Amino acid sequence: MAKMHKHRLLFAKTGRACYISHLDLMRTFPRAFLRAGIDVKQTEGFNQHSFVSIALPLSLGYSSVCEILEFELVGDTPLCEVPARMNAVLPEGIRVLDCYEAQVPVKQIAALRWVCRAQFDGGVPAGAGEQFLALFDTDALVIQKPSKKAKKGFTELDLIPLIHSLSLEERGSALELTAVLAAQNPGLNPELLFSTARERCPLFRPDFVEFHREEVLNANFEVFR
Amino acid sequence: MDPRLNRILPRVQKPARYTGGEYREIQKDKRQVDLRFALCFPDNYEIGMSNLGVRILYGVMNNMDGVWCERCFAPWPDMEAEMRQAGIPLYGLESGDPIGTFDFIGFSLGYEMAYTNVLNMLDLAGLPVRAAERGEDAPIVVAGGTCAYNGEPLADFVDIFSLGEGEDVTVEMLELYRKGRQLGWSKAEYLRHAAQIQGLYVPSLYDVTYHEDGTVSAIVPRDGAPEVITKRIVQELDDAYFPTDTIIPSTEIVHDRVMLELFRGCIRGCRFCQAGFCYRPVRPKSREVLVQQGIEACRSSGYQEMTLSSLSSSDYRQLEPLCDELLDYCGEKNINLNLPSLRADGFSMGIMEKLQRSRKSSITFAPEAGTQRLRDAINKNVTEDDLLQSCRTVFEGGCNAVKLYFMLGLPTETDEDVVGIAELANKVYLTWRQYAVSRARGIRITVSTSFFVPKPFTHFQWEAQISMEEYQRRVQLLRSSITNKSIIYNWHDPDTSFLEAVFARGDRRLGPVIEHAWRSGAKFDSWSEYFNLDRWMEAFGACGVDPLFYTARERPYEEVLPWSHISVGVRPAYFWRERNQAYQSVITPDCRVKCMGCGADRLLACGVCDAPLTRREREEAQANG
Structure with a gap:
């Protein structure tokens, strides 16, 4: 070690x-x-x-x-x-x-808290946030994740076990997502939430998303230092 | 930074090129600034930030009160496309403000193949590329660097060429601009006054006429502009600004290390070498200053690598004690000291071994030509013995890879000289067989040839370049002469060297060709993925210009060369005399053995070039009795 x-x-x-x-x-x-x-x-x-x-x-x-x-x-x-x-x-x-x-x-870092700001230039469409949250309110959501190592060019990944919490808030023409996601082995890049939502939620088509890592957490979701 | 960039940058390659914000970037309060300068480099960030001249001028200008000099590099085509689509004009990295609103836009011209990028950057800045079409409010476009010595192909696009070293003349040029602004001068008035400053060449003040055969008949100055424009030099390098406190890029650049300049100029007089003459006279820096600046630069940058740079570092008189003193510091701090540009002789090999902290696995030599006769003709004073002895030294030290650089197409070259390259490489191989510490790992000898480009301000400025077909024939001849499996042969594509030869000795009639090629998409021509010779040939055709006029034609001595009104301090008569020596394969001793009266010493106030002691050293010696 x-x-x-x-x-x-x-x-x-x-x-x-x-x-x-x-x-x-x-x-x-x-x-x-x-x-x-x-x-x-x-x-x-x-x-x-x-x-x-x-x-x-x-x-x-x-x-x-x-x-x-x-x-x-x-x-x-x-x-x-x-x-x-x-x-x-x-x-x-x-x-x-x-x-x-x-x-x-x-x-021992187990999770990361992210704040992601999805900007909708034409204003947030009514129901977009609900559609986004509903997508992840399920027992399993398997997606294909591009991978250089895998022979098929992608691996399959169930997002749900890697998501600890999601909350959305509308701020002007943006939806702000606060997400606690698995940090490693495997970790979940918040971008995958948005690319999956873009594919599966007709209302959720933000023009740009900003990603911000806000806190590092341990397995008890306490601040890790 | 333009907020729109936040959406673009995640999509482009290496976005750190476009953000600025590096450690020691200069930020100024705009309320305290009355003159803004965009220092542009017509290639990408990694190459531009590696240029010592850019760093020097950045420091010199930002040291002026009220002047804010910002950097700007050519955006890579992916970024350019995004910027054009979003309508974001070219901006200074420091402020993010569009450079089209600045007072000056300055380009560093190091390579002819960057000319289309100059036009492209002006266009991205939202300015007309042609100087005559830019209005009173448009920035003054100035260009300096090696290519500015014959900037004629860019004369339509540039307001002022700055000839020679920019440390002093740039300050004078900006001070004059301030004065003109106070006095309410028009741009034309400013340019007329600027032309009176030594080293500033205002092409619009010169009328060029041509003979029927296409050669220049006369270059006539107007409005009191001088008949000959002489380049500028720094008189005392010890006193000149040196960037020990320079920007540290946050992303990796080509020369990501401390660069310490030992001296300017070269005593050697290789007949093909433009730098060797354009940077004369020889002016060393004193050892004490170099040691102090070298240590300071390492300390303030955090770099763990330092390169001693010059045109021929073995010719620095105090090289050995200098290296010893720097090693005292560098050894302790784990800093690698590099010493390129060494001559292939015993003295240099000794110093190099000392710098090496582990076995060097590969070494590069540039004999330039395959036979002694041709090496004598080009005045490359390296003998076969020198080279083989040096190879022996490195082989005995365990080196098992040698790179050898040559040129094909040098004046007076015969097939014997071409085959001679293969023979020389073979002798290097035999030296390895005899002296290698272990033959088990084998040897790799790489021979590379480039296509000779005759350059202005060299002994070969009147010569023809051989045709691309002839170059290819010589490549094939050399290829078939190399039979040893340990010798690998690489040759340059002739296309860019051909174009380089057109523009290096070109005249103003090439301006429309450059513009046409650029409008048909030419940019980043020095990058093989973007270069397209067909596009250029189409541009020559469309403009009715024959490129062979510039490459394939040997010029008589009497011909008015397009750069006849420019002086680098070296007399044309000296160039011609040396050219004739080349045809007789007569070597000329270096400046220390005998002064050949090239004339560059006239640029020095003290009149003595390559003084054994710098002023500082003389004063110290006097003080110590």
Whole structure:
């Protein structure tokens, strides 16, 4: 079993930074640690660099206020100084909110709370929200999920066990969905809810959906840190 | 950022190219800004952000009070299509504001194949591509970089060409603009005044006439514009702005590392090399400044890789102590130090071994030509012995892959020279057989040939380019001469080199061709997935221009070349003398062995090029008695 990293950063990724990919972020943080003069445990290859790992990579274009980066502080930098020093050298939109010692392994992350904003340019059609919720109010909803690994080019996935809760609220010309979804093994990308709804609910055809990761939860649906 | 982009960006490839917001991007308060400049690079973000010149000018301009310089790159065609469909004009990455409303739009021209992207970007900015059709309120369009030395094919589209190094002249150009605005000058008045600044070439102030045979008969300045426009240089590189505190892209770019420039210019005088002459005179930076800037750049960027750059790094006099001092820092911080552009000699191999923190598995040499006779003709002073000795050193160190770069179609090249490439590669193979530490893993020797493009401001500026058919014949000849299975042969497609040869030495009659090709869809011509020679040939036909006039014709010395009114500081008579030496395969010693009087030293206030000590070093030596 891999040893747990000692320390964690809780960070937000919003605004223009939503378009920084996971791989690019994995390059950005080690450089930022160096710029901040914070000593971090290094990898042991030929090209040594800070050994960092980001739990549950976020899809490109999504925003989040609960990203977790694991690393190990090796110098004598006090943990409380880390956020300010990092924030001084990070790109716009990436903000370190907290730095702390890890208590439980990230594999105990069980669920994520998402806020997804479905924009209807011509106004929300009457009944669209009801249709959306009704679609998922069932015992099983098996969809075909595109997969590069599977021979058929897709795998079958039942969405229902991966959905812990859904609630919708109408805000102006948008429907705002708050969803608690399985985080890993397997996780459910909220985009799948919308692509499925688009196929099966005639009224639910939003022009654009924004995805925002709001909280990381454990199996008891308590905040995970 | 335009909110409409939020809907577009999730659909395009690599959206981080289009957002800005990187660490150290410059944001300014618009209320404090009176001059806005869009620094445009006519290729994608990854390539543009790798350009040191762009980073220097970005810093120089943003260091000016009240000036806000923003970056702008050519959107990849998927993004362009989305922008056009949504009606989003080209915007500056920093503010997201449309660049069509800025005071200046500046292009960095590094490569002829980017010309269509210049037009496309002007069009995306919502501006007419032709300078004459842009109104008083439209931004001033300026272009600099290597291609600006003969910018004639773009003369219809550009208001000002900035010749040479931009550190000083850009500031002067912007200050003059402010003065003109205060005095209420029209655009035409501003351009007339700008033409008086050394290094600024305003093409609309020159009338070009042609002989019946299509050659230029005269280039006549108007409204007091100078007869010869001389490029600008930075006098003291030690004092010049260097971007140690530059933008760190949030996405991977081509040169994603610290670039430390050792010196400008080159002492070598390879007869085909445009950079070797256009960047003269040779001006080194002092070691102390380089060490300090190198360390500062690593510290402030977080990069763990640094490249020492120049045209021929072995010629930096204090290379070894410089590397030692940088290694002291880099070794401790796990920073890799790269040293490309080394000569194939023992001294360089020694330094390279020192920098290597592990065995290097592959190395690249550029002998350029296959026989000593032709290498002498092009003044590439590398001998077969040098090359084989260097190969021996790397083979003994465990290297098992060598890349060799050559050009086909060099002036005076014969079939013997072509076959000579295969023979040289074979000798490299035999050297490996003799000296390899282990033959078990085999050897891979890669021979690559490109198609020689004669460039202006070189000894070969009067030469014809061989035809594409002849190039293909030579490729086949070389191909059939390589029988060793360990030698892999790659050759460049001749299409783009042919077009490059047209535009490199082109004149103003090519403007309509570029516009026609662009209107028929040409863009990103340096990318094979978008390049289409047929489209270009159709454009030549439609405009009644014969491309062979520019490529296949050897020019007499008396001919008025389209760039005759431009000076890079090197005398045309020197170029011609050297050209004749080439035909006799007579080598010319490098500048340190003997000054050949090229004339570039006249650009220096101190009159001494390649001074053994920089001013700072002389002053220090004096202070220490």
